Amino acid sequence: MSQRTLARYLTEEQRHKGIITNDLKLLLEVVARACQAISVAVGKGALGGVLGEAGSDNIQGEAQKKLDVLSNEILLEANEWGGHLAAMASEEMDLPHLVPHRFPKGEYLLTFDPLDGSSNIDVNVSIGTIFSVLKCPDGADLNTPQAAEQAFLQPGSAQVAAGYAVYGPTTLLVLSVGDGVVVFTLDREQGQFVLTRENVRIPAETNEFAINMANRRFWEAPLRDYVDEMQAGKSGSLGKDYNMRWVASMVADVHRIMTRGGIFMYPLDEKLRAKGGKLRLLYEANPMAFLVEQAGGAASTGRQRILDIVPERLHQRVPVILGSRQEVERVVACHSP
Ligand code: AHG
Ligand code: MN
Ligand code: MN
DSSP: OOOOBHHHHHHHHHHTTOOSOHHHHHHHHHHHHHHHHHHHHHHHGGGGTOOSEEEEEOTTSOEEEHHHHHHHHHHHHHHSSSSOEEEEEETTOSSOEEOOTTSOOOSEEEEEEEEEOGGGGGGTOOEEEEEEEEEOOTTOOOSSHHHHHHHHOOOGGGOSEEEEEEESSSEEEEEESSSOOEEEEEETTTTEEEEEEOSOOOOSOOSEEEOOGGGGGGBOHHHHHHHHHHHHGGGSTTOSOOEEOOOSOHHHHHHHHHHHOOEEEEOOBTTTTTTTOSEEIIIIIHHHHHHHHHTTOEEEOSSSBGGGOOOSSTTOEEOEEEESHHHHHHHHHHHOO
16 A cells, blocks of 8 residues: 555545645645754754754743754744745744735644754754644734734634654654544655554553653642652552653653653742743643643643643743643642642
């Protein structure tokens, strides 16, 4: 049987299931092409002059790497002319990017974390791109970038598609259009994404957790109790030993969970209290929560389902606890009074 490429998968979703529109198909193909271009840049590394600092800060006050800026530009340029988008928002831009007047406007909004795991760029560890697609509300004011922010403030449950690319030993594209989760592997010679895994399911149970343990002393008591229980292992109340993994690229940590289960946590802590958390709701937490739920897992702040949060700001941050359903439920139980 011939290979099922991304284009073919999307065409079938459209033709047989009527799940996606022509414009959404185009949008996802364009995003995938941009990820391919980012993958090429990542692969060149020092030879392409893409490592190191850009010498600027983003709106979050974080120093931008050259690859953060380059990936953002690749995604903007790829997506602005196709006629499928109304506006885009990104970790690396203060305000939304409007589609220039010379191009037609479409009905979708795209948000992205162009380069996730920036601290891993220069050490040759897996990094990625995370994206989320929303419908632009009817009558949304898109006259100025400031006014356009409002259109993006939709709960994650309204996403029509979400995905991430991982630039690791292989480049993968993991996607959901609300019909389960599928994985494509980049065939570098052919220059296309080929379907290599369907119907991704996250096992409900796990014995693997992912958290930055260096922040332990800043965590809230319920979270500390939960992790203590796991660390007690066989001799504790859970009666089994746990293993720990922390790549520090959300895409890589989530992808491991998509493959063999586990729980990922970037909780609220004393240092992050004023900010509300570390990870950003619109282009990190929401797309990952959508994918994880589509794969049968769960995603919560500890107190609320992530996809139910009504955003107040474009760059809002939230605590993130996601992965194997039973583990996430245990964390939520620890948080309830
Ligand atoms: P980004 O590189 O887009 O700013 O995101 C980094 C995030 C996420 O990928 C990862 O899980 C987390 O930050 C790592 O944080 P620590 O460095 O605190 O471990
Ligand atoms: Mn990120
Ligand atoms: Mn980033």
